[in-house]
Amino acid sequence: MKLTNKEIINYAQEFLNEDKTNKDITSKYFIDKTQRARAEFLSEEKIVLSGIDLVLKIFKLKCKNFKILKKNKDGKKINKNGKILVIEANAKDILSIERTTLNILQHLSGISTLTNEFCKRIKTSKAIILDTRKTTPGLRKLEKYATYVGGAKNHRLDLSERFMIKDNHILANPDIFRKIGLMSEAKKNTVIMECDTLTQVKKAVSLKIKHILLDNMKINTVKDACKLIGNKAKIEISGGVNLQNVKKISSIGVDFISVGAITQSAPAVKINLLLAKI
Numbered sequence: 001m002k003l004t005n006k007e008i009i010n011y012a013q014e015f016l017n018e019d020k021t022n023k024d025i026t027s028k029y030f031i032d033k034t035q036r037a038r039a040e041f042l043s044e045e046k047i048v049l050s051g052i053d054l055v056l057k058i059f060k061l062k063c064k065n066f067k068i069l070k071k072n073k074d075g076k077k078i079n080k081n082g083k084i085l086v087i088e089a090n091a092k093d094i095l096s097i098e099r100t101t102l103n104i105l106q107h108l109s110g111i112s113t114l115t116n117e118f119c120k121r122i123k124t125s126k127a128i129i130l131d132t133r134k135t136t137p138g139l140r141k142l143e144k145y146a147t148y149v150g151g152a153k154n155h156r157l158d159l160s161e162r163f164m165i166k167d168n169h170i171l172a173n174p175d176i177f178r179k180i181g182l183m184s185e186a187k188k189n190t191v192i193m194e195c196d197t198l199t200q201v202k203k204a205v206s207l208k209i210k211h212i213l214l215d216n217m218k219i220n221t222v223k224d225a226c227k228l229i230g231n232k233a234k235i236e237i238s239g240g241v242n243l244q245n246v247k248k249i250s251s252i253g254v255d256f257i258s259v260g261a262i263t264q265s266a267p268a269v270k271i272n273l274l275l276a277k278i
Helices: 005-018 025-030 052-062 091-121 140-150 167-172 176-181 198-206 219-229 246-250
Strands: 036-043 067-071 083-090 128-130 163-165 191-195 211-215 234-238 256-258 271-277
Touching: 005 052, 005 091, 025 091, 036 091, 052 067, 052 083, 052 091, 083 091, 091 128, 091 140, 091 246, 091 271, 191 198, 198 211, 198 219, 211 219, 219 234, 219 246, 246 256
Parallel strands: 128 256, 163 191, 191 211, 211 234, 234 256
Antiparallel strands: 036 083, 036 271, 067 083
16 A cells, blocks of 8 residues: 555645644744754664654645755664754754654554564565555555555555454445345455354355455354365454464464454554754
């Protein structure tokens, strides 16, 4: 997943408006309007960088005249105390967007860093890490972009992409299996069916579902489900996946492992901005 220039501009402008950067009373009152400064974004830990293009767009929108002395690209692995970005600009402008730009880099790099850790744990298997829709409202595209930067594959972006049948759909309509049977083969091939039990797995296989999601199953049950499915469908694991068990799960031979934690629970990484007058 990539972000379009229009999407980056829209996000940048939204974030600038949210923080009222044009009304920074502290910087306007205390900082000389002609003072220039150098801003160094430094990582305080090992990270996988994400969000740099959005940060640069914020500088472009906010600063009339700025110079880039050093920058890294998204996906770059930055060591502790590494320089992420070095910029010279008007000091007042830098101070007005300091928190906004740090928030972006810390949050998105936190997601890409955690995602990359999951991907590293399963690199010897055929499994692929997927993200989910467990995202911050309004920030889904950014957060899914960060998982992509970290090495994951993007699952569906929203409810308009693919059919996904969950328990509550079945509870809301017990006739759902008959309707699946009436689908054309092409449409049925876009269905993902979530299964909590082996009985449901057998039903999914009998319906010739091509993507079966095994949700919150114990390892031994997952192994039994995989035997039932064989090569009749792609197998996805979801629920309770963490850094401690993801390698064991991947060794079973599943195709996908979806991890809500990479967007829902990723901690912000530690990035600092050092300012110096020039």
